[in-house]
Amino acid sequence: MDFFFKKPTKNAREAMCQASLDLGNREIETNHNRNAEESLKDLTCHEHARVVNSGNSAIMIAMNNIKGPVLLPDQGGWTGFKKIADFLGLKISYLPTNHGIINLEVLDDNIKLKTPHSLFITSFAGYMAEQPVKEIFELCDERGVILVEDASGSIGDPQRSLACGDHAHIIVASTGSPKIINLGSGGFISTNDPNMLDNSNFILKTLRPNPVICAGLVEAIKEAPDTLSKTLQACNFLKKEIKTVLFEEYRGINVTIPSKNPKPMARELRKKIPVNGGGMISTCPRYDRIKQPAVCLEIKNLEIKSLKNENLRKIAEITNKIISDFM
Ligand SMILES: Cc1ncc(COP(=O)(O)O)c(C=O)c1O
Known part of the structure; x- marks a missing residue:
């Protein structure tokens, strides 16, 4: 992965x-x-x-x-x-x-x-x-x-x-x-x-x-059309696989998970889903995302070649486990 x-x-x-x-x-x-x-x-x-x-x-x-x-x-x-x-x-x-x-x-x-x-x-x-x-x-x-x-x-x-x-x-x-x-x-x-x-x-x-x-x-x-389509598809898949997401029905290029403890949850996600050359986990509340505690998987930050089905399934699995740990 x-x-x-x-x-x-x-x-x-x-x-x-x-x-x-x-x-x-x-x-x-x-x-x-x-x-x-x-x-x-x-x-x-x-x-x-x-x-x-x-x-x-x-x-x-x-x-x-x-x-x-x-x-x-x-x-x-x-x-x-x-x-x-x-x-x-x-x-x-x-x-x-x-x-x-x-x-x-x-x-x-x-x-x-x-x-x-x-x-x-x-x-x-x-x-x-x-x-x-x-x-x-x-x-x-x-x-x-x-x-x-x-x-x-x-x-x-x-x-x-x-x-x-x-x-x-x-x-x-x-x-x-x-x-x-x-x-x-x-x-x-x-x-x-x-x-x-x-x-x-x-x-x-x-x-x-x-x-x-x-x-x-x-x-x-x-x-650009191919990049956007594949990013949208990946987010759509993750929104269905991850237990608690906001805006499940909407098109979007990140996936946002409400959380009572966004900072430690984000730290755990960064450890378990490392990204070569940058990051893809951000936290809220924040004006340019949502004004409530949450963690965002910034799928838009990833290379298209990272958005393979097996990788997306792994992200969903790790995220669901971390969501349970932080309940
Ligand atoms: C939605 C949006 N608009 C504008 C900008 C600013 O772009 P730039 O860094 O090229 O000035 C950003 C930067 O992250 C952005 O996310």
């Missing part, structure tokens, strides 16, 4: 190696950037896309274009949403959720009450459970609220419900480690609104990506 922390795929690494050798050739560098933007437009179905140097940079560019209050889920979002809104001096309101998942009636009431300019969400609440992104988008669109979807965990969704330009005014994502597109760094922003990017020339230049990342992105985008 060997588990490996996610690395950029072989094809992405090869493209990045070649791009490193070509550094300094302006024409080739410009081509890498242009090709990456074209691939992102195909991927998101948005008309405009830019590669940037991190996911937080993409969020900053989106927020810099938003003048009024920002609405954020009360849990299951990304801590960067709050930090960047604070940095830009934007007023923040919080949307009550069901453990991170947005209820449309509650959203509608909160839009009327708090009159936000924008709503920032992640495609999966806390990487755990899919948000009803299409329905959220339709409501936001009707009410004049800009929906920004952080699709770091959902790029390449085979169902095209998530990370899809038809269901978000703006998509942002990180391509850092260990995301679905995993290049070690980088990110992107896409939209159909040409003004948004035209108004952001200076900040886009300041937060521009390395051409090596652009070259890797073109290759990694091709592999």
Whole structure:
């Protein structure tokens, strides 16, 4: 039973190696950037896309274009949403959720009450459970609220419900480690609104990506649907096999287990399920997962080759034993 922390795929690494050798050739560098933007437009179905140097940079560019209050889920979002809104001096309101998942009636009431300019969400609440992104988008669109979807965990969704330009005014994502597109760094922003990017020339230049990342992105985008599908399947399997999990019925890329003693339970899991090159056990309460004591198996952190059935069965067996020990 060997588990490996996610690395950029072989094809992405090869493209990045070649791009490193070509550094300094302006024409080739410009081509890498242009090709990456074209691939992102195909991927998101948005008309405009830019590669940037991190996911937080993409969020900053989106927020810099938003003048009024920002609405954020009360849990299951990304801590960067709050930090960047604070940095830009934007007023923040919080949307009550069901453990991170947005209820449309509650959203509608909160839009009327708090009159936000924008709503920032992640495609999966806390990487755990899919948000009803299409329905959220339709409501936001009707009410004049800009929906920004952080699709770091959902790029390449085979169902095209998530990370899809038809269901978000703006998509942002990180391509850092260990995301679905995993290049070690980088990110992107896409939209159909040409003004948004035209108004952001200076900040886009300041937060521009390395051409090596652009070259890797073109290759990694091709592999994203397979990576996401296999990660979703693995989580689906584990949610059925492990005794007590949250969000059993939802698609997600981690598996969350409620626990009265998350820290010692996590220590035990880390001992019994070691991961070469990184880790895959995290603990809650935490804003960017769930605000209750729990342990998360961050399956998204693992190389696809680690997600073999025998390995998944072993994870379930070890986890069930540890759950019993901590009851
Ligand atoms: C959902 C989400 N969005 C954005 C980010 C920030 O990405 P970056 O580290 O590329 O700035 C992260 C980082 O973990 C994340 O999990």
